[in-house]
Amino acid sequence: MSLHNKPIRWGIIGLGNIAHKFAKDILTIKDAQLYAVASRSQEKANSFAKEYQVIKAYNTYEALANDSNIDAVYIATPHALHKENTLLCLKKGIAVLCEKPFAMNFEEVEEMIACAKANNTLLMEALWTYFLPHYQYVLSLLKDKTYGNILKIESDFGFYRDFNDDARLFKKALGGGSLLDIGIYPIFTALSTIGEPESIKANATFFDNGVDSSCQMVFNYENNTKAHLKSSLVEDLPTEAIFYCEKATIKINRMFHMPTTVSIIVNEKEIIKDFGYSTIGYNFETIHFNNLIREGKKESDIMTFDFSKILIRTLDKVRKIIHLHY
Missing domain, CATH: 3.30.360.10 (Dihydrodipicolinate Reductase; domain 2)
Structure with missing residues (x-):
């Protein structure tokens, strides 16, 4: 079904502080709809859904990923979970906007990009500053x-x-x-x-x-x-x-x-x-991502895969110098 004449239906995985900011700004975008949210807590999901007029509230990330009505997912979980949550959605063919840092290290980022390409699905790191x-x-x-x-x-x-x-x-x-x-x-x-x-x-x-x-x-x-x-x-x-x-x-x-x-x-x-x-300010990256979906693109021309790889590779280099190991 063409997405040119209907809103992009969004899901959010992980309902912490940044998810609230993202949700508030989605409400300002006329051709986007916050359709579903997921938390490990049903009570938290229900509360979030009520606050932002969300149709579906799930208590597992897997349930959200299995909802075929979702066009795009915003990953707002802690850094260490980004790869796992991103792969879950990409393998279902859902476009993923994953909060920065993309993942914990270069190897994880490469795996995420490879999965996006294998599933011919849009993936982008959500470094919102780039789009302001x-x-x-x-x-x-x-x-x-x-x-x-x-x-x-x-x-x-x-x-x-x-x-x-x-x-x-x-x-x-x-x-x-x-x-x-x-x-x-x-x-x-x-x-x-x-x-x-x-x-x-x-x-x-x-x-x-x-x-x-x-x-x-x-x-x-x-x-x-x-x-x-x-x-x-x-x-x-x-x-x-x-x-x-x-x-x-x-x-x-x-x-x-x-x-x-x-x-x-x-x-x-x-x-x-x-x-x-x-x-x-989160609306700017979201509008860009919506446009990528509508144009059938699988990679951003601003927040490119190459730039995300340079960014995580640099973070890895700094971590090595200061002896910070996860």
């Missing part, structure tokens, strides 16, 4: 060299949280810690603008349970260009992305990874560009 208008604007400035070449990048993401061994963010078995959860964003800024570094320096601090509490990285490129990157769960950081170019400084302001403003600083004069956001 302010980030696309900055990418266009940098690509066109509007202000010359990039000389240096500074990008960080950090906030303080009381340690809680029971919380997903701090649980090693679920892929917790600063690097995979939030360090991926500063790394993304470097990879999406300059590419893979020639070499990496990194050091980290750790909680007693072996999860990284902070990570500092320097990506080295040719012509002495550097990207200074940091993530932390033990201090509040500016959470900005700053690109020092030959003729100007481009700064994505606080909470650079989500809807925000961009400053262009030339000769100490700052111009701030506001993008008039009215949503949380």
Whole structure:
């Protein structure tokens, strides 16, 4: 049946905080419908379904994957479950938008991509920042060299949280810690603008349970260009992305990874560009994904398989340097 004349019917697997944000933004998309949700708890699934006018509420992920009415699934489970949950849906021929990080390591990502190709089914990593208008604007400035070449990048993401061994963010078995959860964003800024570094320096601090509490990285490129990157769960950081170019400084302001403003600083004069956001921001990647489905595509031309592989390979390299093992 053609999807051109009817809404894309979505399912969500895993109903934590990020699933709520995703669901709120689906409600703003006129040609998309949140059709089904799944949790290990029927009570949680029912509550979520009631809040967002969802038709089906399942207490197993398998039951959702077996619903033939679903066109696309958003995987919002903890990192360590991404591969398993993605493969479950791909093997049923359901298009998968899987939350970042795509999986725990390069080998898992390769397996997911291979499964998508074997089943001729759309798969994409949900790194929402890539699709936000302010980030696309900055990418266009940098690509066109509007202000010359990039000389240096500074990008960080950090906030303080009381340690809680029971919380997903701090649980090693679920892929917790600063690097995979939030360090991926500063790394993304470097990879999406300059590419893979020639070499990496990194050091980290750790909680007693072996999860990284902070990570500092320097990506080295040719012509002495550097990207200074940091993530932390033990201090509040500016959470900005700053690109020092030959003729100007481009700064994505606080909470650079989500809807925000961009400053262009030339000769100490700052111009701030506001993008008039009215949503949380998850709608942009969802609209892109919907369009891919309607066009019959099996891979995004923005968040490509190659880029997802570069991203996870870089995370693996940093983990090796700081001796972080899962």
